Structure formats: C-alpha cells, structure tokens
Amino acid sequence: MIKKDITFLIPSMNGGGAEKVTMLIANELCARGWAVTLLMSKLEGPYLERLDKNIKIELLKKRNISKNLLEITAYLRKNTPSIFYSSMMYVNVIAGLAAKLARYKGKLYFSEHSHVSNSIATTKGLTFKVIFKLAKLLYQDANAVICVSEGVKDDLISIIKKIKRTIVINNPVEDLFMPIERRSDDKYRLISIGRLDRDKNFKLLIEAFGEVLQEVEDRDTYELYILGEGYERKNLEDLTSSLNLNKKVFLPGFVNSPREMLNSSDLFVFPSVREGFGNVLVEALSCGLPVIAADCKSGPAEILLNGEVGVLVPIHNKEKLKLAIIDEIRNPNQTSSKKARMERANDFSIHAIVNRYEELFLNKK
Numbered sequence: 001m002i003k004k005d006i007t008f009l010i011p012s013m014n015g016g017g018a019e020k021v022t023m024l025i026a027n028e029l030c031a032r033g034w035a036v037t038l039l040m041s042k043l044e045g046p047y048l049e050r051l052d053k054n055i056k057i058e059l060l061k062k063r064n065i066s067k068n069l070l071e072i073t074a075y076l077r078k079n080t081p082s083i084f085y086s087s088m089m090y091v092n093v094i095a096g097l098a099a100k101l102a103r104y105k106g107k108l109y110f111s112e113h114s115h116v117s118n119s120i121a122t123t124k125g126l127t128f129k130v131i132f133k134l135a136k137l138l139y140q141d142a143n144a145v146i147c148v149s150e151g152v153k154d155d156l157i158s159i160i161k162k163i164k165r166t167i168v169i170n171n172p173v174e175d176l177f178m179p180i181e182r183r184s185d186d187k188y189r190l191i192s193i194g195r196l197d198r199d200k201n202f203k204l205l206i207e208a209f210g211e212v213l214q215e216v217e218d219r220d221t222y223e224l225y226i227l228g229e230g231y232e233r234k235n236l237e238d239l240t241s242s243l244n245l246n247k248k249v250f251l252p253g254f255v256n257s258p259r260e261m262l263n264s265s266d267l268f269v270f271p272s273v274r275e276g277f278g279n280v281l282v283e284a285l286s287c288g289l290p291v292i293a294a295d296c297k298s299g300p301a302e303i304l305l306n307g308e309v310g311v312l313v314p315i316h317n318k319e320k321l322k323l324a325i326i327d328e329i330r331n332p333n334q335t336s337s338k339k340a341r342m343e344r345a346n347d348f349s350i351h352a353i354v355n356r357y358e359e360l361f362l363n364k365k
Contacts, residue, residue: 005035006361007058007081009072009095011065013045015229015254016195017171017279018087018113021148023047024172028354030054039075041065046256066094069101076102083361087111089119090131096138107361110139111146113171114276115155115297139163144360148277151298167360170302172353173282175345176259188222188329191265191289193258193280194272196230196251201271201294201316203232203239208271208322210243215326222248222329227261229254262287267328273315275299285309286345288338292324309336309344 006029010022022038030036030052037056042063051057058075060068076084076098084106086095092110099108116135119128139145144165147153153168190209194200209224216222226236226249233251240249255261258280262268268284270293278299284291285303291310293300294317304310311328313320327334346352 004029004033004362005037005081006083006085007037007039007075007079009039009065009084009086009091011091012040012042013047013051014042015046015256017277018111019045019047020279021111021113021171022087023050024174024350025354025357026055027052028172028350029357032354032358037079037081039072041068046254050256065091069094069098072098073101076104080104081106083107083109085109085111087113089116089135092142093131093134093138096141097134099141100138107143108141109144109146109360110142111148112152112156112276113148115152115274116159117155118274118297120159136160136162146360149298149302151302152276155298169356169360170348170353171277171279171282172350173279173286173345173348174257175286175349176257176262176283177287177342178259178263180260180263186221188267189265190222190224190267190269190325191227191258191261191284192225192269192271193227193255193283194270196226196228196232196236198232199272199274200228200230200232201273202226202236204316204318204321205269205271206236206239206243206245206249208318208325209249210245211318211322212325212329213245213248215322216329224249225261225265226251227253227255227258258283259287262289265289267292267325269321269325270294270300271315271321272296272300278303281310282345282348285341288342290328290333290335291341292321292328294321303344303348305344307335309341311335 013019026036039058041060062068086092140162144167147168148171153166213219268289268291274296281303294315295312296315311324313324
C-alpha cells in the first residue's frame with residue numbers, strides 16, 4: 001500500500017468551483033489521516049479559512065503559478081509525495097512539466113472541470129494554443145485524468161485521444177440543509193448562484209423573471225436573488241434598472257456559504273449555457289429546493305437524472321424558462337418530492353465522493 005500523503009497544486013483558494021472542490025477533498029482526506037499539502041502561489045481566497053488546520057501549506061515564491069515551474073520541480077524532487085494532484089488545464093500543464101523535469105516517480109493525477117472544446121472555440125491568443133499543445137502531450141503521462149462529469153469526459157477524449165486513463169468522479173458537494181423557520185415576510189424567493197459572467201446567462205433569468213411578474217398573481221410577493229460576483233455585474237444592474245426591477249432583483253455578491261439563503265428560498269433556477277458539472281445544483285437539491293435548469297452540454301441532466309428530480313429547459317429559451325417558473329409557482333413539487341431531491345444530493349456527499357478518490361489513489365479497485 002502506498003503512503004497516504006498527497007500534494008495538491010492550486011494557485012489560490014479564491015471562490016471558484018475547482019478551489020472549493022480542492023478544499024473539500026483536502027479536508028476530508030486530512031480527516032481520514034492523510035498527510036495533505038497544498039502547494040499555492042497566492043495565500044488568498046475565501047476558502048483559505050475553511051482549510052483544516054492540519055493541512056500543510058507551501059507558498060511558492062511568485063504569484064503567477066506558471067512562473068514557479070522550477071520551484072515546483074524542486075519541491076517534487078525534495079519531498080517526493082506519493083500523489084501529486086492538480087486541477088484546471090493550465091495548472092495541469094505546469095504540474096506535468098514539473099513532474100517530467102523532476103523525474104517524479106509518484107502517482108500523477110489531473111482533474112478536468114470544463115469542456116476543452118469550448119475553450120478551443122472561445123479562447124483566442126497564443127497562450128492557450130501553447131497550453132493545449134502541451135496538454136495533448138502531458139496528459140499521456142498522468143496515471144488518470146479525473147473528469148467531473150460524463151460530458152466532460154466524452155468531450156476530453158474526443159479532443160485528446162492519447163490518455164492513459166480517464167475516470168469520472170463527480171464533485172463532492174456539501175449538504176447545506178438546515179431546519180429553518182418560514183420567513184415572516186411571506187415572500188416567494190427565487191435564487192440562483194454563480195459567477196456573474198455571460199456563460200451563466202443571468203441576463204436571460206432576469207428578463208424571464210420580469211415576464212413572470214407580469215403573469216402571476218400577487219406580483220409584490222416575488223423576488224429574485226443572484227449570488228455571485230463577476231464582470232457582468234454592471235450590465236446586470238443596468239438591466240435590472242431598465243426593467244424597473246430594482247426592488248425585485250438583488251445581487252448581494254459572493255457568499256462563502258449560501259446555506260441560510262438556500263434554506264430560506266422557494267425555488268432554485270440555473271440558466272447557465274455551459275457547465276462542467278454544476279455544484280450549486282446539488283447544493284440546492286441538498287436543501288430540498290425545487291430546481292429548474294437549462295439543459296446545457298453537461299452537468300444538469302446528469303445531476304437531475306434527465307428531469308426526474310428537476311425541470312430541464314432548453315438553453316437560451318426565455319419563454320420556456322418563464323413557463324417552467326410559473327408552472328412551479330402554481331403547481332409546486334409536481335416534478336419530484338423534497339425527499340427525492342435530497343436523496344439525489346446524497347449521491348454527491350463528501351463522504352461518498354472521497355471514498356471514490358481513495359479507491360483510485362489506493363488502488364482498491
């Protein structure tokens with residue numbers, strides 16, 4: 001049996017999906033007795049304070065992780081961790097190069113959280129082209145490339161043919177359920193969570209919500225909260241103002257733990273046009289919330305069992321999104337029960353997912 005030690009290479013603990021997943025896996029492995037090290041280029045981010053105090057943090061000298069190649073190489077030569085794990089393609093490339101230079105003999109794992117084909121289609125410039133060419137070579141060296149969904153795996157192997165092994169392990173997601181008294185304001189709260197960028201398609205959600213208000217009774221009852229931060233904030237604020245929804249749509253920013261907001265809401269809506277997985281969908285299910293999601297390339301259909309535990313609507317379709325919201329308001333829980341939604345969320349519990357990681361790392365199967 002290998003030593004139970006692992007080093008994660010991650011730029012920081014900023015508020016992205018890969019960072020949160022790394023934090024959850026690292027904490028659980030540490031709780032199970034693993035010696036866990038995080039190799040980081042920036043000691044910052046909201047998930048930093050949530051790391052287990054027994055996790056060792058090694059801070060690299062330069063803030064840009066790509067400029068630390070030689071230092072990462074030296075770390076691998078000196079410390080020889082049993083397992084070296086990284087997430088996101090550009091970080092995986094750095095990890096792969098360092099492992100090659102160090103002649104690293106341990107187990108190397110890369111994690112892919114998004115569709116490579118989307119990046120190829122939408123990312124311009126020489127830098128990504130170089131990263132992708134290197135990835136095609138270096139991904140062959142990994143003991144396995146871990147994909148967060150079947151869709152991400154299918155996309156990856158269609159683009160990069162020569163990979164030793166690909167395996168799907170979904171993201172671990174916290175159970176955020178908490179018993180909470182019904183709010184005294186009698187509002188019906190719709191909620192969504194994600195980076196404020198174009199891919200999340202919150203513009204469509206705000207527009208659809210505005211049209212919902214024109215068709216439901218008791219218009220003043222309804223409000224929409226979108227948790228997250230990003231470059232689209234100003235555009236979304238301007239849209240909200242232009243539709244006279246300033247007292248109906250709220251953008252409170254990034255929330256480290258949305259537990260209280262989710263548990264005090266009535267409906268989760270997820271309009272994203274592309275996802276690798278969709279952690280927030282599982283978080284909403286764990287709270288028993290009804291879920292409406294755009295049926296984007298991967299993630300939502302897998303999580304919602306092709307519509308068994310939530311409603312799927314076509315991407316970019318404002319009319320069908322509006323109608324789905326109105327239908328849920330007028331006929332709550334018709335698609336699935338609260339119990340069924342919470343049971344589905346259990347499939348992605350931290351305990352269940354890290355069991356799969358241990359099986360992989362320790363060659364239990």
